[in-house]
Amino acid sequence: MQRKMKMVRIYIMGKEYRVPEGLTIMKAMEYAGYRYIRGAGCRAGFCGACATVYRKEGDYKLYADLACQTTVEDGMYLVQLPFTPANKAIYDLEKIKADDKTLVNFYPEIARCVSCNTCTKACPQELDVMDYIQASLRGDIAKAAELSFDCIQCGLCALRCPAEIVHYHVAQLARRLYGKYLAPKAKHLEKRVKEIEEGKFDAELKKMMKKSIEELRKMYNARDIEPEEEMPTESD
Amino acid sequence: MQLANIQGEKMEIAYYPGCTLKTNAKEFEESTIEAFKKLGIELKELNKWYCCGTVYSLATDNLMYRLAAIRNLIKVKEEGYDKVVTLCSICYNTLKQANLMAQQDEEAMYKINSFMDEEPDYHGEVEVLHPLEILKGMEEKIKENVVKPLNKKYAVYYGCLLLRPKEVAIDEYENPSVMEKLVEMLGGSVVNFPFKNECCGAYNVVSDREAVVERCYRIVGNARKNGADAIVTSCPLCHFNLSEMQKEIKKTDFVGLPIYYFSQLMVEAFGGRKCKEK
């Protein structure tokens, strides 16, 4: 159980600290004495609050990653980027169309993309960022939506892009257009909403609500469970 | 231009569409693919391709603006082709010029290759072609396929991007004739047309719409005066300017003309869909 703690040197905004190896950047900064206000959100790789850039000793590359999902390395020079200045287009989704010009009309700067691929290299989610910008440019909303789906809106791509594009806002619009206009509608959903509005379940629900715990327990234990088609079991 | 190796029965060439073909010029794409299929050439769209970067790339020495073109050429190579066809004159011009640079400017390519360290190096191994260049070597095949000869008169309009600068020109840059020959092979006749490689006004349509409308008036008017039933072009931007700007001409003496892509004429002559009369 007892481990000897091996320490590594990291430089937080240029200042050297010694921290145990194997910590994430986020935990290492806390170990070093920082208490987060900005720069930490979900702490699990979902919110994009902890965008961080760093260099390693003897390596010209500027790396970009999430502080909560990256292990510290000896000789890491790092700084967190707690905020990305970015303009979001304002739209009323009800009133716009999903055609091949919509994205470029709201974000004309995507035409400035020089295909340098810097955004893709910066993306901690390893998305094909350049590809989704290119798809947006040629009006392929479905492709842009699909390729950008896992975007956590951390802003690292936007901070690195020489064409000053705000990728994740473009992608957000693409996905909403896709979800609203291009994806097929769920008919069973519409039907059920209507049934509920018409009061189809009201009487039965009232009865359920009046049942004693004992009655409910009986029903619960006897309820039939929809089988898993992939995994037939004898047990349920 | 020698195309000895495109004489075989069936072959595949990488096809780079470019953004315009996917938005404003879908009929150009469809007709070209169809016509080439008849000729035994499969235009295979690249799995991955990027905007060629045009608007900026032509105007500056900044290497950043060459990245897009080079990256596309690398994709062609990576996907196993040695030739790429592009229909849009702008893309053609950009890719071709970038490719020339790749073949000639070692220093620039050293920088670009080391910048794109995630991609294989590139030194101009791919050949960039416009469909008209390919057609030049296929006279026999074209004639063989004509089943419904065109019997109208056409003014042939090149615009500028397929011809300038002369290093990338698809034909004799001051007096091209490839499209005329094509039209004749398809059974049409060609009228005299002094405006054939005049600029259509290109991107000025954004900043000075009036001027482009005026230019369109002169170009279309002249074609009609010379007896043309239609104008044939090879460039989506020219097509857009000529057909859209016609609608804005207010002079009462003006009667418009339909604008076709050369590939639409091919499809028609090969027995496919007829060109729409305007």
Add this chain to the structure above:
Amino acid sequence: MYPKEMEKSIRKVEATREERLHKLPERMSEKERQEVLQKWHPDYKPEAKRKLKIGVSKGSIVPHEVADLIEAYPLIKPEEIDLSQVDYDVDVLIIGGGGAGTAAALFAYYNGIKPENILIATKLRHGDANTMMAQGGIQAADKENDSPIIHYLDVIGGGHFANKPELVAKLVMDAPSIIKWHEELGIMYDKKEDGEMITIHGGGTSRKRMHSAKDYTGMEIMRVLRDEARNIGIPVLEFSPAIELLQDDDGKVAGALLYNLETEQYYVAKAKATILATGGFGRLHIQGFPTTNHYGATFDGAVMAYRLGARLRDMDSVQYHPTGVAYPEQIVGLLVTEKVRSLGAQPVNADGEQFVHPLEARDVEAAALIRECYGRKKGVVTPTGMQGIWLDSPMIDIIHGEGTIEKRLGAMFRMFNRFGIDMREEPILVFPTLHYQNGGIEIDAEARVLGKNNVIQGLFAAGEVEGGVHGKNRLMGNSLLDTQVFGKIAGINSAKYAKKAKIGKLSLKHVNRYIEELRKAKIKEERKAPIIFPDYRGEQVLSRAIDIL
């Protein structure tokens, strides 16, 4: 990339895989469930809890960590606060910018409140919230073989029959219309080609009604709601948590005192109606458990409301998610979504044996995992001495075809892959982790907060901060739903209420009263609440930290 010792155990898991593909352990009987819960579930340890000494719910039993915050002094001295200068004056103030808060804001707007008369005050950025992290899905009975009635029974049974029926009724009846609303907003639910929603089971469901958007369901919902709020122009104050609620002179709730974390000044936010949507309490690390929750999940909302007389309920029960990460160390405690099990990965012990059905209700599943490690000593030991159980993730691609993990569990795949573990090839190690605040502030079916024996005027609550919907145990997919359904209800009713309400003079008298009560109960002035953030600074640093600025 596992250490050698762990690799050895993986070989055993592989050896039994083929056989396990075709059989599952029986689900437990009622009696077996009770047994394993009593003996092994952390919630059933009386020594981890105590009775509240003060307030409306005095005498009810809660975890020590919760009691510590209830029995703590306010951060402010009421007499030092100048309430005469109002910084924000709005119709509806929403405290907490997660899923519940944002849904509430949108529905307040849909019901006639102008955007500029709405204010969302939140602790971190808009959307830095548990909602953003929800992976698995959201329940709604919208298929032919399902109905709100069946959903109702699942919720009540899963909650050990302790739920408030009228809240459950709202939850299940409103679910389909919520999903429909989402569809109209452009949320990209997983669908088949004809538009049919792809739905699967979750622990404790009797029908496949879990709707998902890959394994980023909460993120997809959250970012779309946020985008919509931004389009509408609803103002959001970030890094400005509420630290105390405000009342007016006749006891109606009248807004909140906000604190700008960066400039350290307070703001007086006056409001005709106030909605609490501050989420849960994972960052209290009940019984020392690691947690899946976001950084700001510190129970603030409940602390503030309790001082004002709000009732707490079901706070004795805490949800431990059966599958938190147990290895690697960097991400210990983070969630491995239940969907991993829904899609066919089975829990197996160090010898590669099955020991529990993969989809028992959460508490039962968690207790069974703990028993396997500490009772039967069949856990896998990591280099840091932590115990865990294998989740046999490679089964997923075997069952559903290659590529399923990457496509439907992209977030999970990515998380492990970042630390050199390929869950397509090798199983992943899990152990229960602190996940969800089952109970909370009591509300009625109109989302109004309840006091000792009355409705607290002007205060609404939605989402994880409130209790009663889920009884003693929440099922996966019902809390995202809870945030949307009760966020909607709170939004609508706060708008209605705000149109009529007249606010008198602002006051913090209830805080004074609470301080008196604390003193009377002889509670020492050593703890303050709300805590806003946990403190994770290194011990070495804390031991030498001084406050001079």
